[in-house]
Amino acid sequence: GDSVTQMEGPVTLSEEAFLTINCTYTATGYPSLFWYVQYPGEGLQLLLKATKADDKGSNKGFEATYRKETTSFHLEKGSVQVSDSAVYFCARDSGGSNYKLTFGKGTLLTVNP
Amino acid sequence: DVKVTQSSRYLVKRTGEKVFLECVQDMDHENMFWYRQDPGLGLRLIYFSYDVKMKEKGDIPEGYSVSREKKERFSLILESASTNQTSMYLCASSFSFRTGEQYFGPGTRLTVT
Numbered sequence: 443g444d445s446v447t448q449m450e451g452p453v454t455l456s457e458e459a460f461l462t463i464n465c466t467y468t469a470t471g472y473p474s475l476f477w478y479v480q481y482p483g484e485g486l487q488l489l490l491k492a493t494k495a496d497d498k499g500s501n502k503g504f505e506a507t508y509r510k511e512t513t514s515f516h517l518e519k520g521s522v523q524v525s526d527s528a529v530y531f532c533a534r535d536s537g538g539s540n541y542k543l544t545f546g547k548g549t550l551l552t553v554n555p
Numbered sequence: 556d557v558k559v560t561q562s563s564r565y566l567v568k569r570t571g572e573k574v575f576l577e578c579v580q581d582m583d584h585e586n587m588f589w590y591r592q593d594p595g596l597g598l599r600l601i602y603f604s605y606d607v608k609m610k611e612k613g614d615i616p617e618g619y620s621v622s623r624e625k626k627e628r629f630s631l632i633l634e635s636a637s638t639n640q641t642s643m644y645l646c647a648s649s650f651s652f653r654t655g656e657q658y659f660g661p662g663t664r665l666t667v668t
Contacts, residue, residue: 474655485559485645485659486598531597535655542613543655547597 444468448532448546455522455553463517463549465506465532473534475499475508475515476543480529489517489530522553558582559660561646567666574633576663578646584658585651587629589613589621592643592662604629605651636667 449464467473474493478486490499495510504519515532532546562577578587588603590613600613602621610621618640622630629648633640643664647657 476655483661485661486647486657487659488656491655533655542600542603543657545598547595 444470444473444534444536444542444544446532446534446544446546448530448549450547450549452550452552455551457524457553457555458521459553461517461519461522461526461551463530463532463551465515465517465546466513467515467532467534469510469513471536473536475506476533476535477504477506477515477517478531478533478545480531480548482528486531522551524553524555527551527553559646559648559658561644561660561663563663564661565664565666567668568633568636569668570637572633572636572667574636574665574667576631576633576644576646576665578629578631578648578660579627580629580646580648580658581627582648582658583626584648585626586649586654586657587623588647588649588657589619589629589631590645590647591615592645598645601631636665638667641665641667 445468476491477489479489480486490501492499492508498507506517529548531548533543559580589601590598599615604610604623620632643662645662646660649657
C-alpha cells in the first residue's frame, strides 16, 4: 500500500544553517506530494506541494522537488530561523479519486539562536 | 482565511464515558477528516466524510463513530472511552477536488483516566 518514510528526528540546527529533511514514498499510482508543518500547540498547515514529476514546490524559503526516479521529495531550506522550529510531515495522496492522505511520522526541527 | 475550529483544546474523561469531539469549518468544504496523532506514529486517519451524512472508515475506526448532519460540522464519538484512546485528535477539511490540501484545526488533547 501507500507509505511515506521520512528521516527520524529530532534535528537540531543553529540559525542560518542549511536544512534537509529526507522523504521517500512508495511508487504506487501518480500521487501528489506535500509537506505540512506543525508549530507548537497548533494544528498542521500545508507548507508546499508538488503534483507531478520534476515539479518544485516552494514557500517561505522552503523547497522540495518531486523526484520520480528516486521516489523522493526532500525538504530543503538554505538558511533556517528560530521561528522554523516545528514538526515537519511529508505526505502523499493516492493519486486517484480516493480521499486519503498518507503521512510520514514527522520530524522535529529545533533551531537554536 | 479558512478556519477549522474544535470544541475543546483539552478534555479529561473517565473510562467508559461517551465522548463527543466537535469540529466546525467555515469554508464550505465537502471533505472532513478525523485523525489521531501519537508520538512515534504520526497521524492516522480514523474516519472521513465526503458529503453530508456520508462517511467512510479510515485506518483505525475501531472504537469510534462519526456524525455529519450539516456540511460544516463533523463530530467524532467515542462510544465508551478507554485509556488507549488518550491522544491528540485533529480535525481537517478540504475541497473535494483538492483532497491533499487539508486545513487543520488546533487539535483536542483527550486524556482518558
